[in-house]
Amino acid sequence: MSFSVVVSGATGYAGGEVLRLLATHPEVEVKTVAAHSSAGQRLGDLAPHLRKYANLTVQDTTVENLAGHDVVFLALPHGASAEVAAQLPEGTLVIDAGADHRLESASAWEKFYQSEHAGFWPYGLPELLTSEGKQREALRGASRIAVPGCYPTASILALNPGFAAGLLQPRDVVIIAASGTSGAGKSLKPHLLGSEIMGGMLPYGVGGGHRHTPEIEEKLSATAGEPVQISFTPTLAPMPRGILATATAKVKDGVGEADLRAAWESAYTDEPFVHLLPEGQWPHTKSVQGSNHAVMQLAFDEHAGRVIVTSAIDNLAKGTAGGAIQSMNIALGLEENLGLAQEGLVP
């Protein structure tokens, strides 16, 4: 049996990546693609790389066009998914790549998104260690899933094992992450003009203002069982895809390198897509490009009393579309790695 799927936001980077990965998925059939301003056009004229779906005509994102499928992927701008999602049948699996249902805290949502909170769905990060075990269990049979943001995926995976094992201090956590330009979506943005971003790097959202700050804090706090406070700085890197996050936290008294390594190893050793690299190897964004894998390495800086964890993901794969499909597989009771067999694209 195959599951019928509609991808809304199909003409965007995230929706396009969902389609690219689903093209090799043996248990689903993409029946409908939808978007907004490009409705009525042939997908092949807008996204020629998606050959399998070239002859599908882009539909408008309406409840009527989305209903009637087993699975609905929403890859729309923030704020655009909540209203349509609320009108879809309970039995439909709805997977939202946008932010609308990621935050449990209504006040954090209102502060960072300046709009009404739409509610909270199970968080689509299967490897997250929670007080009730791995988040994977909360996704089994779920009918609504909120896919994490790309920076939160890289950052939370980097620090979660240390908080789950009670090894890290909850204050003075610093995360600096570099993202490829596709993280900003396909619409024209003045700070992303090719001639200015190629060959150079710049920070943005500096000083605690980036909307991924509350998302990272909320999930790490739930794991730690106490409020975790982070300072997060994103930067733009001259590459189309990829995130390299460097996260550092002070360790608790008496914690050493062996404790840290044991915690990260035990968190990820059985995970199909998240890996602590062998000692001495450090993550490279190229090695996960196009794949659903996340790779990381840690070091203990004894002088500073801090653990330093560097993690790499592809923002469009594990950071969005890959994570969304992995979560779909779990929710539907399929093998978790279906449609996600791609290795990294090197060089």
Ligand SMILES: NC(=O)C1=CN([C@@H]2O[C@H](COP(=O)(O)OP(=O)(O)OC[C@H]3O[C@@H](n4cnc5c(N)ncnc54)[C@H](OP(=O)(O)O)[C@@H]3O)[C@@H](O)[C@H]2O)C=CC1
């Ligand atoms: N890019 C990334 O790395 C990541 C993105 N995400 C999230 O995925 C979502 C999509 O991002 P991304 O693909 O980058 O964005 P893009 O700008 O590349 O694409 C946006 C898509 O949404 C459609 N769209 C725009 N406005 C509306 C609307 N009002 N109603 C319905 N459809 C609309 C567009 O259709 P049309 O072209 O026809 O107007 C297009 O298909 C966002 O919520 C983003 O936060 C999450 C993690 C990472």
Ligand SMILES: CC(=O)N[C@@H](CCC(=O)OP(=O)(O)O)C(=O)O
């Ligand atoms: C480079 C870049 O601009 N990145 C985006 C993050 C994209 C993403 O994953 O986050 P959301 O799903 O929350 O939009 C940004 O900083 O806004």
